[in-house]
Amino acid sequence: MAYYYSRKRILDAKKKRIRSIIFTIFFVLIVVAMAGGYLLYRVLFHPNVWTPNDKEVSVFIPTGSDFEDVKHILYTHGLIIHRNNFEWVAAKKSYPSNIKAGHYILKNGLSNNDLINILRSGNQQPVKVIFNNLRNIEQLAGVVSKQIEADSAAIVQLLQDADFVNQIGFDKETIMALFLPNTYEFYWTTDANGFVSRMLQEYHRFWTTSRKEKAVEKKLTPIEVSILASIVDRETSKTDEMARIAGVYLNRLKSGWYLQADPTLIFAANDYEIRRVLDVHKNIESPYNTYKYTGLPPGPIGIPSIAAMNAVLNAENHTYYFFCAHEDLNGYHSFATTNAQHEQNARKYRRALDRLNIKK
Numbered sequence: 001m002a003y004y005y006s007r008k009r010i011l012d013a014k015k016k017r018i019r020s021i022i023f024t025i026f027f028v029l030i031v032v033a034m035a036g037g038y039l040l041y042r043v044l045f046h047p048n049v050w051t052p053n054d055k056e057v058s059v060f061i062p063t064g065s066d067f068e069d070v071k072h073i074l075y076t077h078g079l080i081i082h083r084n085n086f087e088w089v090a091a092k093k094s095y096p097s098n099i100k101a102g103h104y105i106l107k108n109g110l111s112n113n114d115l116i117n118i119l120r121s122g123n124q125q126p127v128k129v130i131f132n133n134l135r136n137i138e139q140l141a142g143v144v145s146k147q148i149e150a151d152s153a154a155i156v157q158l159l160q161d162a163d164f165v166n167q168i169g170f171d172k173e174t175i176m177a178l179f180l181p182n183t184y185e186f187y188w189t190t191d192a193n194g195f196v197s198r199m200l201q202e203y204h205r206f207w208t209t210s211r212k213e214k215a216v217e218k219k220l221t222p223i224e225v226s227i228l229a230s231i232v233d234r235e236t237s238k239t240d241e242m243a244r245i246a247g248v249y250l251n252r253l254k255s256g257w258y259l260q261a262d263p264t265l266i267f268a269a270n271d272y273e274i275r276r277v278l279d280v281h282k283n284i285e286s287p288y289n290t291y292k293y294t295g296l297p298p299g300p301i302g303i304p305s306i307a308a309m310n311a312v313l314n315a316e317n318h319t320y321y322f323f324c325a326h327e328d329l330n331g332y333h334s335f336a337t338t339n340a341q342h343e344q345n346a347r348k349y350r351r352a353l354d355r356l357n358i359k360k
Contacts, residue, residue: 048081049110059104061119063149063189067096070119079106086112095120101149103127103188127188132181133233134303135272140179144195147186154192168200170223173299177226178203181305206306214313218250229308230300234263238331242311245333248320250312257321259290267301276358327352 051057057079061070067090071083080086089112090096102124106115129147134140137159138152145152158164165175179199186198207222215225232246252259262277268286282291287298320335322342327334327349334349336342 046111047109048086048112049079049106049108049115050081051079051106051108054108056108057106058125059106060149060188061099061101061104063101065099065101067099070099086115089113090116093117093120100124101189124187124189126185129184129186130182131179131303132305134179134181135267136302137176140176140303148188148190148195150190150192150195155195158192158196168196171299174223174227176230176300176303177223179303180206180309181303206309211313218312218315219254220312224296225309225312226304227296227300229304229312230302231259231261231263232311233302233305233308234266235261236331236333239307239311241332242308243314244316244318244320244335245323246308246312246315247318248323248335250315251319251321253295255321256294258292258294259296261290264288264290264297264301267297276353324349329356 057077059073059077059079061073065073071087074080074086075083093113093116095116098120100120100122102122103126104118105125106118110118127147129144131140131143134143137156141152141155141159144150144155159175160172162172165171168178170178178196180202182202184198184202186195190198212222215222218225220228228246228249231249232242235245236242249259249261265277265281265284265288266272266274268284268288269281274281282289285292287293288301290297318335319337322336322339322345323333324342324346325334326332327345329352334345336345
């Protein structure tokens with residue numbers, strides 16, 4: 001009997017030890033699981049994006065980028081705090097095989113999970129594209145290519161493609177009339193075709209029925225309005241006198257006069273440093289020389305502003321046929337109905353130039 005009770009105590013003790021071991025193992029597993037869960041939570045959801053001064057940062061991922069390119073972009077800017085964690089989460093969420101080009105806005109304190117979701121979604125933020133006061137297509141392409149992904153050479157090549165520009169209603173001389181300086185929203189990944197397509201939409205949107213009717217009243221086509229507006233733009237930077245200058249040129253056109261617009265000579269000479277147009281410039285052989293050829297030149301001499309376009313469409317109805325820069329050199333002009341009046345104004349202006357020793 002004593003042996004039985006002794007053996008029972010030994011078995012009970014073993015059972016207690018086994019239960020204790022099982023409980024300990026179970027407890028350790030729970031602790032490990034909790035620790036692993038906490039670490040996983042930190043890797044996934046703890047802030048891992050740092051931006052200077054807590055300000056939003058724009059990140060541009062070019063078309064054709066791979067994961068190495070993305071890492072280089074992010075790491076070069078110093079945006080990722082723990083790189084290994086970012087790369088681990090990226091791999092688990094299959095981001096390396098789902099790179100999407102675009103412009104993304106990153107905020108300070110983003111987690112790896114949030115960051116990967118943003119980049120993987122392809123939900124890029126638009127960028128503002130601004131252009132104005134440009135002389136030619138090459139300048140336009142250069143300015144635009146700095147604001148979206150479209151290559152400047154690709155833009156120029158497209159706009160020099162005669163078949164393409166004819167198809168959309170222009171030619172090599174008039175293509176600048178397509179573009180209306182303004183601020184536009186684009187996706188950064190827009191290519192040359194996408195840019196020109198959007199500009200064509202904006203062009204047709206500008207030419208409302210009302211504007212077309214005003215052009216017809218002045219016996220001008222929309223492209224001719226752009227050509228005249230480009231001249232007005234180069235004559236004055238003062239918006240409040242654009243309509244008056246436009247009226248002068250319309251009076252000359254109606255009367256069959258030469259436009260005699262000095263900016264067209266500067267364009268023909270391809271010398272934008274000219275500050276004083278001389279007789280030698282009036283002898284330049286070019287269809288843009290409005291001292292030698294009547295009517296409008298074959299195309300715009302720059303990309304016309306919307307202000308100048310509206311000034312032509314709403315030109316003042318007056319009797320002025322002449323104008324020259326005001327003697328005060330304040331940017332405004334003196335207007336005249338007769339040549340005698342104009343010569344008086346011109347002499348005052350020339351004396352002002354002479355005083356400043358402006359010879360050309």
